[in-house]
Amino acid sequence: MTTTEPLTKVDSAVDSTSHAEEKKPSHRRTSSSASNVFNINDLEKENVDLKIAPETQQLGWKINTSPATIEDKDVLKKPLCTPMVKKIDLHFKLGLHVTARNLKGVTIKDALDVIFKQYKKKADDELEDPYLAGFEWDREECYTKFIVHLKKEASKPAPSGKKSKKKAGKE
Numbered sequence: 001m002t003t004t005e006p007l008t009k010v011d012s013a014v015d016s017t018s019h020a021e022e023k024k025p026s027h028r029r030t031s032s033s034a035s036n037v038f039n040i041n042d043l044e045k046e047n048v049d050l051k052i053a054p055e056t057q058q059l060g061w062k063i064n065t066s067p068a069t070i071e072d073k074d075v076l077k078k079p080l081c082t083p084m085v086k087k088i089d090l091h092f093k094l095g096l097h098v099t100a101r102n103l104k105g106v107t108i109k110d111a112l113d114v115i116f117k118q119y120k121k122k123a124d125d126e127l128e129d130p131y132l133a134g135f136e137w138d139r140e141e142c143y144t145k146f147i148v149h150l151k152k153e154a155s156k157p158a159p160s161g162k163k164s165k166k167k168a169g170k171e
Contacts, residue, residue: 037084037105044143050081052146056108057134060154064119064127067112076109081137081146089145090115090135097145111135115148128152 043050055075061067067076080088084105091097098114100106115132124130129150136147 034084034104037086037103040085040088040144043083043085048083049139050083050085050137052081052135052137053078053108056080056111056132059108059112059132061112061132062124062130062154063115063132063150064122064124064130065116066120067109067116070112076107076112078108080106080108080111080135090148091142091145092148092150111146 038048055078059070059075061070070076080100086103086106087099087101088106088111089097089099090111096118098118100111100114102110112132119127129152131151131154133149133151136149138147
């Protein structure tokens with residue numbers, strides 16, 4: 001018995017996307033992204049200058065250790081650059097590149113997390129320059145990426161004096 005009527009039951013062989021598309025709203029949700037956070041491509045079109053947080057240069061952070069080891073936790077919450085962006089590519093001089101993403105704006109912690117993920121399995125003697133020196137933005141070379149600079153020795157923050165007193169007292 002052959003019928004020419006369309007199937008009424010849902011069959012996996014039948015394409016039923018046309019019904020589902022009618023029910024979906026045509027716009028994407030924007031509640032997850034913050035209002036003052038931009039797509040870097042839009043900023044490039046508008047010719048907006050980016051400013052990198054200067055705090056990144058004084059961290060003295062070793063790239064194969066967790067960003068959680070940084071003493072000043074407040075620095076990690078600061079935006080990596082202003083105006084804030086949803087994602088930024090980070091390029092190393094040896095050719096490695098990673099992307100830091102955060103819909104609410106890429107923070108210093110987001111950038112350090114993606115760098116740490118690449119280097120966490122490396123031993124200290126495998127790293128020629130193990131400390132973060134800071135980031136550089138070269139508008140002419142590539143607007144949408146930051147260049148990561150590394151150095152051999154950590155830049156130490158100003159000594160607080162507390163540790164030296166404790167050592168002197170024990171001796």
